Amino acid sequence: MAPNETAQKLLLQGAQNAWDMLSEEQSQKHITTGSGDLNGILGGGIHCKEVTEIGGVPGIGKTQLGIQLAINVQIPVDYGGLGGKAIYIDTEGSFMVERVYQIAEGCISDIMEYFPCHHDKSSSGQENLQPESFLAGIYYFRICSYTEQIAVINYLEKFLREHKDVRIVIIDSVTFHFRQDFDDLALRTRVLSGLSLKLMKISKSYNLAVVLLNQVTTKFTEGSFQLTLALGDSWSHSCTNRLILYWKGNERCAYLDKSPSLPVASTPYAVTSKGVRDAGSSSCKRVRVM
Amino acid sequence: MANKLVSDMCLPPHLAHLLAARRLTTAKDVLSLPEVELMSLLDAGLATARDAVCHVSEFACPPCQTALALLDERVRLGGGGRLATTLCGLDEALGGGIPLGKLTEVVGPSGIGKTQFCLKLALLATLPECYGGLNGRVVYIDTESKFSSRRMIEICQKSFPQIFRQEGLAQKMAGRILVMRPASLSDFTKSLEQMKVTLLQNDVKLLIVDSVAAFMSSENERGTTGFTQHPLRWALSFLKSIAELTRIPVVVSNQVRSQSNDDGYHYSFEVKRMGDGDGAERLESHLVAALGIQWAHAVTIRLVFESHSGQRFIKVAKSPMSPAVAFPFIVESSGITLLNDEGIDVSGPEITSIRCQGQNLLGLLPLEN
Numbered sequence: 115m116a117p118n119e120t121a122q123k124l125l126l127q128g129a130q131n132a133w134d135m136l137s138e139e140q141s142q143k144h145i146t147t148g149s150g151d152l153n154g155i156l157g158g159g160i161h162c163k164e165v166t167e168i169g170g171v172p173g174i175g176k177t178q179l180g181i182q183l184a185i186n187v188q189i190p191v192d193y194g195g196l197g198g199k200a201i202y203i204d205t206e207g208s209f210m211v212e213r214v215y216q217i218a219e220g221c222i223s224d225i226m227e228y229f230p231c232h233h234d235k236s237s238s239g240q241e242n243l244q245p246e247s248f249l250a251g252i253y254y255f256r257i258c259s260y261t262e263q264i265a266v267i268n269y270l271e272k273f274l275r276e277h278k279d280v281r282i283v284i285i286d287s288v289t290f291h292f293r294q295d296f297d298d299l300a301l302r303t304r305v306l307s308g309l310s311l312k313l314m315k316i317s318k319s320y321n322l323a324v325v326l327l328n329q330v331t332t333k334f335t336e337g338s339f340q341l342t343l344a345l346g347d348s349w350s351h352s353c354t355n356r357l358i359l360y361w362k363g364n365e366r367c368a369y370l371d372k373s374p375s376l377p378v379a380s381t382p383y384a385v386t387s388k389g390v391r392d393a394g395s396s397s398c399k400r401v402r403v404m
Numbered sequence: 405m406a407n408k409l410v411s412d413m414c415l416p417p418h419l420a421h422l423l424a425a426r427r428l429t430t431a432k433d434v435l436s437l438p439e440v441e442l443m444s445l446l447d448a449g450l451a452t453a454r455d456a457v458c459h460v461s462e463f464a465c466p467p468c469q470t471a472l473a474l475l476d477e478r479v480r481l482g483g484g485g486r487l488a489t490t491l492c493g494l495d496e497a498l499g500g501g502i503p504l505g506k507l508t509e510v511v512g513p514s515g516i517g518k519t520q521f522c523l524k525l526a527l528l529a530t531l532p533e534c535y536g537g538l539n540g541r542v543v544y545i546d547t548e549s550k551f552s553s554r555r556m557i558e559i560c561q562k563s564f565p566q567i568f569r570q571e572g573l574a575q576k577m578a579g580r581i582l583v584m585r586p587a588s589l590s591d592f593t594k595s596l597e598q599m600k601v602t603l604l605q606n607d608v609k610l611l612i613v614d615s616v617a618a619f620m621s622s623e624n625e626r627g628t629t630g631f632t633q634h635p636l637r638w639a640l641s642f643l644k645s646i647a648e649l650t651r652i653p654v655v656v657s658n659q660v661r662s663q664s665n666d667d668g669y670h671y672s673f674e675v676k677r678m679g680d681g682d683g684a685e686r687l688e689s690h691l692v693a694a695l696g697i698q699w700a701h702a703v704t705i706r707l708v709f710e711s712h713s714g715q716r717f718i719k720v721a722k723s724p725m726s727p728a729v730a731f732p733f734i735v736e737s738s739g740i741t742l743l744n745d746e747g748i749d750v751s752g753p754e755i756t757s758i759r760c761q762g763q764n765l766l767g768l769l770p771l772e773n
Contacts, residue, residue: 171697171700171756172697172700172701172703172706172722172756173700173706173721173722173755173756177724178724184471202471206644206701206702206704207505207506207507207644207647207648207704208704208724209471210503210704210724210725211471211474211475211478212475212478212499212725213724213725214471214475215475216725246472246475249470249471249472249474249475250470250471250472251470252470252471252472253468253469253470254468254469254470254471254474255465255466255467255468255469256466256469256648257466258466258645258648259432260436261431261432261435261436261464262464262465262466264435264436264461265431265435265460265461265462265463265464265465266461266465266466268435268457268458268461268462268465269461269462269465272458272462273468287701289701290641290701290702291641293637301436301438304438305436305437305438308438308439329697329701330697330701331697332697340671341671342671358671360671364751364754369671387727
């Protein structure tokens with residue numbers, strides 16, 4: 115160990131210098147969203163060790179993006195992925211397993227397209243790429259009340275100790291039960307901030323990405339009602355990145371609302387039968403437009 | 405799970421005693437307190453409080469399944485489970501019909517055909533499996549007194565003449581439909597509460613609420629200062645849990661109201677860029693669903709019924725597995741008939757808008773504002 119390094123260790127236990135952090139950051143792989151443009155504004159994809167919040171109006175594709183991430187995190191290392199597992203915490207019951215299967219198939223067919231030679235050479239590796247194995251890599255919790263939601267987040271730490279290969283935790287949505295049946299709003303804020311601290315800690319100590327899907331609500335500001343993400347202002351501090359999905363004319367767009375390292379930007383994307391993809395790439399099976 | 409008793413959790417004795425002494429009897433009691441408050445209530449150190457939370461969480465946490473196990477279960481229980489609407493194009497877009505175990509919403513202006521759709525679904529669910537039904541009872545909560553047995557039987561006799569030629573079948577099938585007419589919101593919530601038991605015991609295969617918005621007019625006020633919890637929110641999560649627990653489809657219809665100018669339509673970052681240019685857009689979208697955006701988040705499938713350019717349409721406005729597609733339809737003596745099964749592709753947010761044409765309809769709209 116170099117002498118100055120030893121000195122640093124003595125200086126402050128548990129600290130890491132900024133240069134080391136940078137090189138660690140650069141060696142990190144990101145979880146692809148399926149859309150190159152979307153990865154672009156996110157700086158390569160969803161980052162591990164960070165909490166990312168994704169919000170949007172009903173039907174915009176939050177759940178789709180969530181499922182897509184749960185599949186994409188499992189792309190094997192040979193094919194440029196992380197080869198990890200996913201935890202999917204479903205509070206709304208909108209997780210449709212048939213759709214997950216479809217997205218997994220779409221993901222595999224895209225891998226085959228990008229790595230044709232890879233696929234020919236190693237027939238042993240191909241065995242890995244079955245939609246079933248992707249489905250087996252998603253740990254699914256169905257939550258029916260906010261108590262269970264709190265419980266599952268507390269329990270995650272233990273679960274992760276036993277499942278070290280999990281690289282993403284998706285909560286769809288973080289809002290639902292807290293908006294249904296929590297009466298004391300001040301208490302709600304405190305409980306939520308406790309949860310967000312725990313999630314932040316988990317993401318750091320297990321080197322995984324936490325993705326929170328959030329609903330939108332309307333808020334009265336500057337004389338008019340505007341759309342905003344639910345759970346209020348103090349909650350919005352709890353995520354590292356915040357991505358808002360919205361309609362711009364006839365296009366689905368994503369807007370990076372908050373990020374400590376990336377500029378505010380927006381880009382179109384599309385939800386196709388294969389999952390989340392670039393806006394231009396949507397397969398035009400049905401051409402007639404209203 | 406939330407109401408699981410602490411005493412049933414086999415906690416280490418010192419923790420069990422401590423929690424019992426402070427009257428923290430359920431998982432909910434323990435977990436809905438922030439750490440610091442729990443410490444002061446237990447009069448114990450951080451380590452003890454964390455230990456308690458950790459233990460209770462583990463017991464209250466629902467079991468974990470892999471998505472693969474979920475798929476296997478789905479296959480074992482009969483191929484995903486759908487209630488076919490017998491409208492071919494719509495069934496195809498929905499992957500076979502209305503999914504079991506999910507909440508499906510039908511929304512549209514009055515007189516467009518929502519009730520017609522519900523009536524047909526009700527009778528379809530009672531049919532034996534060989535005719536594509538679910539062979540069970542149906543609970544039909546009719547909040548607006550619009551249920552008509554005669555019309556229902558007419559629809560079915562006209563659409564399936566070959567089945568209903570059998571003697572007494574109509575009587576038998578209609579006998580399986582239980583219609584409830586709650587008179588007020590409290591009546592409604594009460595009947596929902598009772599239902600949980602009834603549904604499981606009586607082989608009920610479909611629950612329809614037509615319409616869920618009827619009691620809402622006074623509840624829908626959204627103040628600028630905070631929001632109050634009203635019973636309809638409770639009804640919402642309750643309906644969802646019923647659907648999942650009993651694995652039956654739950655179909656609710658929703659009314660529309662005219663969009664008030666104040667309705668949130670854009671994010672703040674959008675407004676800044678667009679300036680005043682959004683006025684025109686607001687004029688275009690006339691109607692919104694009577695139950696607001698929170699309700700829309702919660703339903704798994706949303707079908708919008710609308711009319712424009714002299715045509716009525718069913719749109720698959722929200723569904724995790726379907727393309728954005730619209731089907732023109734007409735209402736005739738046999739109920740709703742699709743004009744074609746191909747559907748029309750809809751791009752952009754148009755899929756969620758609700759349009760309504762014709763003065764006669766506009767006059768009937770529930771204008772609450």
